[in-house]
Amino acid sequence: MQRLALCAGIASGTLSCIYEKGLNAMQVKPMAAPMGAVVSGVDIRSTDADRWQEYNTLLCEHHVLVFPDQQLSNDDHIAFASLWGDLIPFPYGSLPGYPNIIALKNKGKRKDVNQHWHSDMTYNVQPPKLTMLYALEAPAIGGETAFANQHMAYEELSDGMKQVVDSLQAHHSAQALARLYGEDEAKASRALHPVVRRHDESESKALYVCQAFTRRFEGWTREESKWLLEYLYKHCVREEFQARHQWRVGDLVIWDNRSVLHYAVHDHGDDPRLIHRCQVEGVQPRGASD
Numbered sequence: 001m002q003r004l005a006l007c008a009g010i011a012s013g014t015l016s017c018i019y020e021k022g023l024n025a026m027q028v029k030p031m032a033a034p035m036g037a038v039v040s041g042v043d044i045r046s047t048d049a050d051r052w053q054e055y056n057t058l059l060c061e062h063h064v065l066v067f068p069d070q071q072l073s074n075d076d077h078i079a080f081a082s083l084w085g086d087l088i089p090f091p092y093g094s095l096p097g098y099p100n101i102i103a104l105k106n107k108g109k110r111k112d113v114n115q116h117w118h119s120d121m122t123y124n125v126q127p128p129k130l131t132m133l134y135a136l137e138a139p140a141i142g143g144e145t146a147f148a149n150q151h152m153a154y155e156e157l158s159d160g161m162k163q164v165v166d167s168l169q170a171h172h173s174a175q176a177l178a179r180l181y182g183e184d185e186a187k188a189s190r191a192l193h194p195v196v197r198r199h200d201e202s203e204s205k206a207l208y209v210c211q212a213f214t215r216r217f218e219g220w221t222r223e224e225s226k227w228l229l230e231y232l233y234k235h236c237v238r239e240e241f242q243a244r245h246q247w248r249v250g251d252l253v254i255w256d257n258r259s260v261l262h263y264a265v266h267d268h269g270d271d272p273r274l275i276h277r278c279q280v281e282g283v284q285p286r287g288a289s290d
């Protein structure tokens, strides 16, 4: 096995990484300044244990990975996602015969429920660590997914504010979603999570609140929580923490829900956009001092 790695300058985006492994040459280029990497020249259907380790290291470092030009069946998608852990079945709306894949299809802007900043399913005690999307149809322009780097958002806080948020926990709830789907709000999932989450692999700290699901701080009323949450919601998606991905057919994109918030931008009208989604189980988030 021959391997050549040219990685100098990747942080500055001046030089891509090139790995050679047999005939399978992998190139890694930064996606944007705040986060993300585009991994090209690979067929992810032939991922072995060594290559998966490289991908996981890249994911922990860059938080979002884009693999362009893939040709995946549903089984291929499942097999690749399963390298990271157990998949989460969707209670409704999954593909026939594939309980771990849900199709995200453009039904028009008014019916799009993903137009808000969030980390996936934080209302669960063990939220999914990764979300993996595969594009089957994409608009020529628009319909991007936006990301915000929550490690950067945490690091940019003052020492005083870090001390405050390090010690807080927040209640998350799927109430708003239940209301949207006409379900019983009283039965909506709920969870208590640290406001600052320590990544269970990289150990880096990240802010872990989102406007979609966070309700209030533990021990604080909703009214008392509101002022600080409003500040954090604004801060955590500052432009310099953001990147956006323009989808192309064949893109497989992984993002790390422990590290980023995301937002599905609906600016493509009724143009077709069809994306298959899988989610990988995560652990219960631990706090800054755990």
Ligand SMILES: [Fe+2]
Residues within 6 Å of the ligand: 114, 118, 119, 120, 262
């Ligand atoms: Fe989402």
